Amino acid sequence: MTAAPPNIIASVPRRHSEVHTPTSxxxxxxxxAPLRLACQQDLAPFSIAYETYxxxxxxxxxxxxxxxxxxxxxxxASPHPITGKPGWWDNxxxxxxxxxxxxxxxxxxxxxxxxMGSTGPASIDPKTNAPYGLNFPxxxxxxxxxxxxxxxxxxxxxxxxxxxxxxxxxxxxxxxASRFKDRVFAAVPIATAAWHSxxxxxxxxVGRQAVMADPEWKGGNYYAAxxxxxxxxxxxxxxxxITYLSEEALHRKFGRNLQDRSEKTFSFxxxxxxxxxLRHQGSTFVDRFDANSYLYITRALxxxxxxxxxxxxxxxxxxxxxxxxxxxxxxxxxxxxxxESRTIVQALNAVAANVSFVExxxxxxxxxxxxxxxxxxxxxxxxxxxxxxxxxxxxxxxGER
Amino acid sequence: MNAPDVGKIVGTAKAPRVDHVLIAEMVEAGSxxxxxxxxxxxxxxxxxxxxxxDGRGVELQRDKVNAxxxxxxxxxxxxxxxxxxxxxxxxxxxxxxxxxxxxxRQPKTVLExxxxxxxxxxxxxxxxxxxxxxxxxxxxxxxxxxDNLPDQWYLxxxxxxxxxxxxxxxxxxxxxxxxxxxxxxxxxARLPIKWSLSMQNLFGEKAVFLLRGPSRSSxxx
Numbered sequence: 235m236t237a238a239p240p241n242i243i244a245s246v247p248r249r250h251s252e253v254h255t256p257t258s259x260x261x262x263x264x265x266x267a268p269l270r271l272a273c274q275q276d277l278a279p280f281s282i283a284y285e286t287y288x289x290x291x292x293x294x295x296x297x298x299x300x301x302x303x304x305x306x307x308x309x310x311a312s313p314h315p316i317t318g319k320p321g322w323w324d325n326x327x328x329x330x331x332x333x334x335x336x337x338x339x340x341x342x343x344x345x346x347x348x349x350m351g352s353t354g355p356a357s358i359d360p361k362t363n364a365p366y367g368l369n370f371p372x373x374x375x376x377x378x379x380x381x382x383x384x385x386x387x388x389x390x391x392x393x394x395x396x397x398x399x400x401x402x403x404x405x406x407x408x409x410x411a412s413r414f415k416d417r418v419f420a421a422v423p424i425a426t427a428a429w430h431s432x433x434x435x436x437x438x439x440v441g442r443q444a445v446m447a448d449p450e451w452k453g454g455n456y457y458a459a460x461x462x463x464x465x466x467x468x469x470x471x472x473x474x475x476i477t478y479l480s481e482e483a484l485h486r487k488f489g490r491n492l493q494d495r496s497e498k499t500f501s502f503x504x505x506x507x508x509x510x511x512l513r514h515q516g517s518t519f520v521d522r523f524d525a526n527s528y529l530y531i532t533r534a535l536x537x538x539x540x541x542x543x544x545x546x547x548x549x550x551x552x553x554x555x556x557x558x559x560x561x562x563x564x565x566x567x568x569x570x571x572x573x574e575s576r577t578i579v580q581a582l583n584a585v586a587a588n589v590s591f592v593e594x595x596x597x598x599x600x601x602x603x604x605x606x607x608x609x610x611x612x613x614x615x616x617x618x619x620x621x622x623x624x625x626x627x628x629x630x631x632x633g634e635r
Numbered sequence: 636m637n638a639p640d641v642g643k644i645v646g647t648a649k650a651p652r653v654d655h656v657l658i659a660e661m662v663e664a665g666s667x668x669x670x671x672x673x674x675x676x677x678x679x680x681x682x683x684x685x686x687x688x689d690g691r692g693v694e695l696q697r698d699k700v701n702a703x704x705x706x707x708x709x710x711x712x713x714x715x716x717x718x719x720x721x722x723x724x725x726x727x728x729x730x731x732x733x734x735x736x737x738x739x740r741q742p743k744t745v746l747e748x749x750x751x752x753x754x755x756x757x758x759x760x761x762x763x764x765x766x767x768x769x770x771x772x773x774x775x776x777x778x779x780x781x782d783n784l785p786d787q788w789y790l791x792x793x794x795x796x797x798x799x800x801x802x803x804x805x806x807x808x809x810x811x812x813x814x815x816x817x818x819x820x821x822x823x824a825r826l827p828i829k830w831s832l833s834m835q836n837l838f839g840e841k842a843v844f845l846l847r848g849p850s851r852s853s854x855x856x
Contacts, residue, residue, distance in 0.1 A: 558709070560704065561711075576713075579711055579713070580718070580721040581721075583711075583718070583721040583722050584721045584722070584723060585723070586722065586723055586726040586727075588689075588691070588709055589691075589709065589711060590703075590704045590708075590709045590710055590711060591700075591710075591711035591712050591713070592697075592700050592701055592704050592712060593697055593700075593712050594697075594701070595697060609701050612701065612705040613701055613704045613705055615705070616704050616705035616706060616707050617704055617707070619707055620707030620708070620709075623707070
């Protein structure tokens with residue numbers, strides 16, 4: 235790497251170091267064991283960066299894989315190495331918490347295509363010794379899950395006690411349950427869907443076009459130029475962030491309140507608190523996320539349709555499953571609304587699977603799954619405890635139920 | 636529902652409902668049970684503890700579903716009228732509908748679905764033919780209100796109340812075999828089995844039917 239030019243944003247070197255030498259452990263899969271991708275290309279070598287919490291028991295039967303959403307990473311319950319903020323699911327994962335690291339061995343890996351140490355468009359292409367950029371192959375959620383399965387093999391675990399995730403993480407849970415029926419004892423897909431809807435694709439396309447319209451994007455080759463398409467990526471994040479909230483939540487938080495002023499300024503500066511909030515979301519996102527990763531991962535989401543490899547019938551994706559499912563949706567989530575969870579439940583019922591389905595009342599929108607919602611925590615805790623008893627892991631200690 | 640206590644169970648905070656106790660007797664140990672309209676999961680819990688069943692539930696009210704899952708039961712938020720169509724034939728040994736059929740929009744369709752999904756169906760319901768109900772209606776000229784029918788007519792979720800005779804007719808209509816029919820009086824005691832249907836219909840406050848559906852060829856879906 236050459237010295238950073240003066241116009242570069244301060245966080246870039248820190249971000250690059252997490253791409254190439256992440257803070258967390260990394261499993262490296264060498265050229266001899268390529269990953270066959272859905273696009274029929276082979277990816278090799280490749281790396282999967284991951285974090286673990288708690289201890290694996292001697293039977294290796296207490297492992298929980300947590301799958302992260304679009305812009306999260308492996309730091310589910312430990313501070314983010316760039317922002318220093320607590321883990322993205324710190325309220326849910328930890329000692330004595332619903333996903334109890336005193337009982338379970340929790341694994342969380344950065345997805346394939348990500349930018350926190352797993353191989354993605356910002357990683358070095360061994361053929362050119364430069365970042366892949368747009369030479370990185372288009373990946374799918376299935377590819378991400380196949381890469382995670384390599385990590386689980388690498389960790390010496392045969393069957394996962396549970397695979398849990400919200401949003402895109404929930405789609406990976408569904409892929410896991412569909413592809414590796416014997417390797418998933420319990421599955422918890424949260425605030426998710428079995429395929430990306432036209433509206434979902436539409437929002438993502440707005441985000442991608444915003445990135446690609448930024449002259450600093452340079453056809454995906456901004457790494458060599460030492461620039462960042464920060465304006466485009468920030469706009470993409472701002473648009474997406476609206477879909478993670480609800481009208482009620484926005485109204486409650488901001489209303490029509492003005493930001494640090496008592497009068498409208500009759501200009502395009504951020505008069506309203508909601509504008510200021512979104513601008514902040516956009517600019518902080520740029521500090522920790524790679525623009526090309528954003529393009530690739532949103533594309534993977536758009537390509538997601540679990541019916542595709544099941545002859546067009548969702549139930550076929552789960553036929554023969556012995557996995558215990560707990561599906562969770564939130565009332566105010568309009569990105570992946572309850573009816574999409576219900577479709578998954580109906581497909582599971584059609585193959586007489588063991589399924590629980592809970593719709594949680596919340597006005598916080600899609601992001602409710604990341605927030606402290608007591609009913610949600612109680613549901614996850616109850617379901618995992620029941621599954622743990624069935625798996626022979628014993629009941630939780632009194633007072634933790 | 637405020638069912639009278641049996642008063643025989645010791646050691647539990649709350650005695651199980653009499654119809655639940657009877658259902659628990661009807662169900663074979665270790666079987667697969669779907670409880671439609673499972674409420675807060677009382678029956679499923681009882682069946683799990685007493686009979687070691689593999690139980691699932693369907694419940695309309697969100698907070699009750701949450702409570703069930705938090706207490707480790709497999710329950711989905713759903714509707715007897717809408718969500719039974721997706722279950723495959725004979726997926727369960729028993730499909731149970733306990734004090735719920737009178738609140739469904741399409742009782743006949745729901746019953747047919749139960750008989751299709753379960754090898755056997757167990758249905759309990761409040762008997763509108765009970766002498767107390769008949770007298771109240773006769774003497775006051777108003778819709779009867781009692782422990783089993785606690786709401787005013789304009790508040791009740793019960794859209795399709797029936798008598799034991801009515802229900803027996805429906806069973807015949809959908810070609811279900813009645814393997815067992817038990818009625819309870821107002822004190823939760825079982826009425827003598829040798830009593831005629833008319834007597835059961837007069838003195839039974841609620842009833843439990845164990846049904847078997849019309850024979851069907853196996854291997855559907």
